Amino acid sequence: MLLCLTASHRTHDFATLEQLTGGTGPELVETLLAGDGIAGNIVLSTCNRFEIYLDADSSALDAVQRCRGPLRLLRGEEAARHLFAVTAGLESVVIGEPEIAGQVRRALNHGERTGSATPLLQRVFSDALATRRAVRESTGLGAARPSLIRLALDLASHRITDWTGVKVLLVGTGRYATACLEALRDRGVSAITVWSPSGRGQEFCARHGLHAVSGHAVAAAASLSDVIVCCTTSPELVITPELFAGTCPVTAHSAAQCPVGHPGTDERHRVVIDLGLPRNVDPLVSEVAGIELLDLEAIKLHAPLQHLAVADDAEALVRRAAAAHAEDAGPIGPAVAALRAHVSDALEAELARVRRRYDADSADKAEAALRHFAGVLLHGPSVRARELASSGRRDEFLDGLHAVFGIERPA
Structure with a gap:
């Protein structure tokens, strides 16, 4: 049977999701696979969810129930319907966001490469991706490219009126960093500096025509930035209050233009956007003068309501497609x-x-x-x-x- 163990922004707080992506989730997978009756598994881990899909026989059900931890258990058609809705973007913070389909596809590809994806799992994941395409073609959901980074930039616009003059420090060089870069450039941002905590920034910058910083230059770049966007997969906090503790380097900027507040000067407000899970930014950064922190919890509070008619049509397509998995056994x-x-x-x-x-x-x-x-x-x-x-x-x-x-x- 198809089983799904799931935790997401809709059912769990971000502290629980952070623990799952940061270590307890992989440990739970190891515990599950050590038992009998599990033929295969695919793990879907994103900034808003941690899910384990299992191909299991009925003898494994009790063991899965016992060791599932904080995750909800879905089975059969309900599990398939959930995956189809996730893949279509119906379960995202921003309804219809397109990045989730790529994450589902990469989870399936990883399962196929490692041999953990059984025919049942390959079938349900492939059908979920096909249904996502049908949803987009039939309803238009996802065609407008809504996403977390675009919503975060919308929220930051109450501080920033002219994006063309903004200086941005982009932290991270993975697939999501590319999406962030695209969203920034769509707003007219051209002054973008990149920091890769893993040290892989040079290749990313060469590909996109950007400048990378490292070492002591990171603090200088942070102090000169109006916006810092963090989307690295590092399990550690990479932006902390200490990064802003020093004075601004000597530049052509006047003291009043210095991004970090100083006594006797005008503070220049800036925004730090944290899209990481586990989080990339220490929450104490929000206490630094002149800094506004937009993390996943803050972004979720401002997520727009989906267009109800479009979402209803999409959910109907998902239900019909998932019904094909009602009796996989x-x-x-x-x-x-x-x-x-x-x-x-x-x-x-x-x-x-x-x-x-x-x-x-x-x-x-x-x-x-x-x-x-x-x-x-x-x-x-x-x-x-x-x-x-x-x-x-x-x-x-x-x-x-x-x-x-x-x-x-x-x-």
Whole structure:
């Protein structure tokens, strides 16, 4: 059966989510996998949620219940419906935000690379991604590119009236940093400096035409910035009050223009945006004179209400698509699994050939494209199989599998 253990911004506070992403979550995964009856798993960990999807038999259910910790347990169609809603952006802080679909796809790809994604998990994740595309095409949800960083910049606009003159320190160089950079440039920001706590800033900056700082230069860059955006995956606090404790370096700015407040001068207000989970910014930073901190909790309080009609239409699509997973352990499940195994075997053979003929980077790109194509290809037959089974026409699907692919009827 499909199981989902979930904690998100809708059901848990951010302190609990921070603990899960910071260490207790991976430990919980290890505990679960040490038990019997767990065939596979995929972990979805983002700035607003920590979720474990399991392919488990009924013998594992009691053990999962006992050691699930603070996570809620969903099973079967309810678990599928939840994943589909998450992937469509219906469970996000900003309804319809597009980043979550990429995070779901990367979680699936990781499970496939490591071998933890069983056919059942591959099927439900592929169907979730296909449903997300259907939701976007049918309702337009997600087409406007709402996201946490864009909402945070909207909130910061009560302090900043002209973004074209703003100096920004971007902390982080991962995938989300790219989304943050895009959102900043859309507002006309050009003076962007990058700090990578992991030391990988040079490659990111070369790719995007930016300047990187490190070491002692970080404090100087922070003192000259009007906005600091933190989106690094570092488990440690990287922005602390100590970063702002020194005086401003000698620059062309006058004392009154110095971003850090000093006695006898006018304070210049600035904004620190923390998109990290675990958090990147020490909450005590908000006590530094002239600094406003926008963290995930503050951003969530100001998240706009979704367009109700669009969300209702999207949720209806999600419910219909998830219904196909109501009886994954039923009579049609093994036949669908056999089809997916058939395609998976052909895919792995082709990937082996690709890796023999091409360099590692080209092979990785080809693998991502081929795995995506395989998921899209299998989505239709998977849904059709359940439709036929529910209308009493299971034998038609089984006969078709044998006639077209030579797949024998599952026992």
